Structure formats: structure tokens, C-alpha cells
Amino acid sequence: xxxxxxxxxxxxxxGQTARITCSGDAFPKQYAYWYQQKPGQAPVLVIYxxxxxxxxxxxxxSGSSSxxxxxxxxxxxxxxxxxxxxxxxxxxxGTPNWVFGGGTKLTVx
Amino acid sequence: xxxxxESGPALVKPTQTLTLTCTFSGFSLSTTGMCVSWIRQPPGKxxxxxxxxxxxxxxxxxxxxxxxxxxxxDTSKNQVVxxxxxxxxxxxxxxxxxxxxxxxxxxxxMDYWGQGTLVTVSS
Numbered sequence: 001x002x003x004x005x006x007x008x009x010x011x012x013x014x015g016q017t018a019r020i021t022c023s024g025d026a027f028p029k030q031y032a033y034w035y036q037q038k039p040g041q042a043p044v045l046v047i048y049x050x051x052x053x054x055x056x057x058x059x060x061x062s063g064s065s066s067x068x069x070x071x072x073x074x075x076x077x078x079x080x081x082x083x084x085x086x087x088x089x090x091x092x093x094g095t096p097n098w099v100f101g102g103g104t105k106l107t108v109x
Numbered sequence: 110x111x112x113x114x115e116s117g118p119a120l121v122k123p124t125q126t127l128t129l130t131c132t133f134s135g136f137s138l139s140t141t142g143m144c145v146s147w148i149r150q151p152p153g154k155x156x157x158x159x160x161x162x163x164x165x166x167x168x169x170x171x172x173x174x175x176x177x178x179x180x181x182x183d184t185s186k187n188q189v190v191x192x193x194x195x196x197x198x199x200x201x202x203x204x205x206x207x208x209x210x211x212x213x214x215x216x217x218x219m220d221y222w223g224q225g226t227l228v229t230v231s232s
Contacts, residue, residue, distance in 0.1 A: 001172060001173055033216070037156075042205055042224055043156065043222055045219060045220050047218075048220075049215065049216075086156050088156075088219075097172055098146070098158040098169075098171075099158065100148075100156040100157060100158060103155045
């Protein structure tokens with residue numbers, strides 16, 4: 001079955017830039033989506049279609065794609081950004097078989 | 110204002126069938142491009158997409174769980190129902206429903222989520 005690979009954890013100090021990557025063989029044929037999940041809460045969509053930001057999401061969140069890796073970048077990290085981040089996409093079978101990555105825990109030091 | 114709310118049993122026994130209902134408001138599943146998905150998350154683990162139903166009644170399933178899942182809708186009640194057969198303790202998880210909009214064949218992401226419902230499988 002198709003898999004998306006994320007590093008388990010990333011740590012940054014406040015004000016620095018955090019980069020969270022996600023690798024998958026179907027990139028760049030398939031779009032990537034990113035979700036932020038804080039403890040005890042439902043996920044929140046922060047990036048869609050690789051680099052589009054939903055309304056209400058701060059400009060410090062951005063997405064990019066290069067080859068088989070997509071990246072969520074958080075510029076000027078704030079304490080409130082500490083959360084789990086999941087990438088999501090689909091395989092290239094042609095049917096919407098959606099998959100999530102294993103998640104990356106962002107720690108703000 | 111778009112809202113979704115999951116409901117169902119908090120506890121099921123192994124081998125039983127789980128039935129969960131997602132009741133939503135603020136959009137219609139009859140509107141072109143609207144979809145509702147089910148996603149689950151075992152305690153301390155990652156999200157797992159389970160199934161999706163679209164405005165045209167097309168249905169899609171996680172290939173690993175396809176034989177156990179059925180998704181359906183009651184558009185008059187603004188509800189989407191998920192059934193999962195032969196429940197096992199490894200199916201213990203928080204189950205979420207979420208809305209997606211499809212435009213020009215492309216998803217805009219799961220933009221609204223319910224708060225989730227915890228289902229424990231135990232005898």
C-alpha cells in the first residue's frame with residue numbers, strides 16, 4: 001500500500017523557521033495537503049494543493065514541492081505552532097485512495 | 110456556518126459491527142463538488158483515511174479496509190453513515206468525519222472536521 005514518510009519530530013526555537021517534509025512516490029503527480037493537530041483537538045487544514053493557504057491561516061505557513069518531496073514551512077515559529085503536522089495525498093492509481101503521513105511533532109523550544 | 114458532528118457507540122465488542130453517523134449543517138451533499146470523508150486516529154497514533162462519499166453518490170474506500178466498510182448518505186437528514194464490520198481491539202480510535210470540496214476534479218482538502226468520537230473495542 002502507498003505510504004507517505006515524515007520525520008517523527010522537528011524542534012525549533014521561537015522566531016526560527018521550521019521545515020517539515022513528506023516524501024511519497026506519487027509526488028508531484030498528486031497534490032499534498034497539510035493538517036495541524038493540537039492535543040485533544042481535531043485536525044485543521046493549513047495548506048492545500050501543495051501551496052495554497054485556506055482563509056484564516058497565518059501567512060507564516062507555506063508549502064512547496066520538489067520532486068518526490070513536499071515541504072511545509074513555518075516562518076517565524078510561534079509557541080502556538082507547537083503541534084502534530086500531517087501530510088495527506090493520494091496514490092496514482094486513479095481512484096481517490098487517500099493516505100496520511102505518519103505525522104511530525106513540532107516542538108517549539 | 111459549516112459544522113459536522115459524529116455520533117455512535119462509545120464501546121463495541123469484538124466481532125460486532127460499528128455504525129457511526131455524521132450529522133452536518135451549512136452545506137448540502139447534493140451540491141456538486143461536496144464530499145464527506147471518515148478518518149480515524151488510534152490513541153497516540155497517526156490519522157488514517159477510511160472512506161469518502163461524493164455529491165453524485167460515488168464512494169471510495171481505504172483499500173486495506175474496503176471489505177469491512179460501507180459508507181452511505183441520507184441527504185434529507187444531512188447525514189453520512191459509516192459501518193465497519195468485525196470490529197477488533199485494534200480498531201479502537203477516535204473517528205472523525207470531515208468535508209471536502211472537489212473543484213475541477215481536484216480536492217481542496219478536508220476543510221471542516223467534526224470534533225471526533227472515541228470508539229473503544231473491548232469485551
